[in-house]
Amino acid sequence: MTSDHGFIYKRNPVLQSDKINTAEEPGKLKKRRYIVAKEPVVDDGVFNIGLGHMLGNGDDKVISYPGGTSVFSAKGNAGLHYVHGGSSPQEMLIPVIDIKMDKGAVETRTVQIMLVSLIQKITNLITTLDFIQSDPVSDVVKGTVYKLYFLSEDHERISNENIYLADKRDEDVHKRLFRMRFTFKNKRYDKSKNYYLVAYDESNDVEVFRHEVIMDVAFPNDSGF
Template sequence: SLEQRSDHLKAFGGMAVKAEDLMALGKDKGRELVRDQRLIYIYHDRIDMIGDKQASETKTFEAAAQTVQELAQVLGFVINSLNGSTVLVTADHGFMYQESALDESDKSTLDEKPVGTVTAKKRYLIGHDLGNSPKAWSGNTSVTAGTSPESSMDFWLPKGSSRFHFAGGARFVHGSAMPQEVVVPVMTVGVSEADDAKTKLVGISLLGLVNKVVTNTQRFEFIQTDAATDRVLPRTVTVSLRDAQAGDKPISDVQTITFDSTSHLLDERKRSILLTVLAGSHDPSKRYDLVMRDAASNIEVLRLPIKVDLAFGNDF
């Protein structure tokens, strides 16, 4: 359990915490929690939680994709908000998954569980004095895990990717000896020592596909792609519609927006503005641009093509 993992790590100046619990603390409380710890074990369990249940195992791909996104958020929080310098990303085990339902060829042909079985799963049996079977791989934990003679147990593993049929076949499985189950990735994520990587400005993107202005006043919505932290700095920008063929002359008013949200929720990092097209004649076949510039440096942050096709002339 998580509590047992945390108790084990205490002897080494460490602790274990669920990813969602750590993220919910926020920067200040999170720093307080980890301040005196030498090692923080952050536990994330979405794939197993979804895949290892028959009712939800068909959502394994969805759970894996969401896990990648959530782990990226955890990494950003640890490095940018908790001042972490090195993070190891790994897994306690891998798994096998097949989209189609299992048929008889996917199941082991064992007739029944051997006498002495203590635990029977789809990808392994553990027990005492199990003996051997030509239909399964067999071994003892004294060899594979170095357990003492009095605590050692025998195990059986189905050959290949098959499942023990008496445990109820499932598309999502783990716990045996296929490479997909025992080989796991280990990624090291660290803070770059390069000066330009120590801090950066928040990223900004336009939401939705807005490629034409058809009224005098047009709403544009943007999203701040990163939460502002000690290393990811807020920025203020100006936004306007411009005519690049006329020396980037503005054809709308100029609006100023500041992106400084520290929230990890995307909805709380959205900002919108209203741009009003200036009076004059605007060619509907001509390309204009939506231009965003950094307010402090005047460096261009974003430029997107826009058509201006007003229903009526804007000469009043």
């Protein structure tokens, strides 16, 4: 990985006194911050280096550049608020950073699931609900297995148990949606009591979410009074 500090911005533009005047010559490549020519620029604060030395060949041209924030006098006024650092270390050296990732130091987490269906009341002994796997499985988001079922407030299991293998790697959120069908015990439910949809991570048997519902299922021969 490499880096560059960019240009230095000055509140006031470069003054004429900060410009270094040089003669125009055929074949001279002249820019505000450097000149490439057959002859070096001999002036206070100007440094010169052979182009052939830089390129490792026999080129006899010379690169001249200001040692500070001064610039060479050139046509145009654009960019006069920006100066280079001349021969300062940040201009002459390119930092190269080697990055080594320590896999043991990367924190990982288990992928989560969430209930999508907006349900507050169960009115049928067979109910289908929609869920979503919150993130795609990756190097730092680990897959797992979830078990989901309904409980009463007395911890009685009142539905079948569904198993979901949370291992989808799709970036598209729609491809991480899934649906589960729950079948409830055919019994009389008390609407004044609390019932819950719960999800457990099978890898550690930890409850990951709990959603409260009301059981309002008509029992056979129940007149409702």
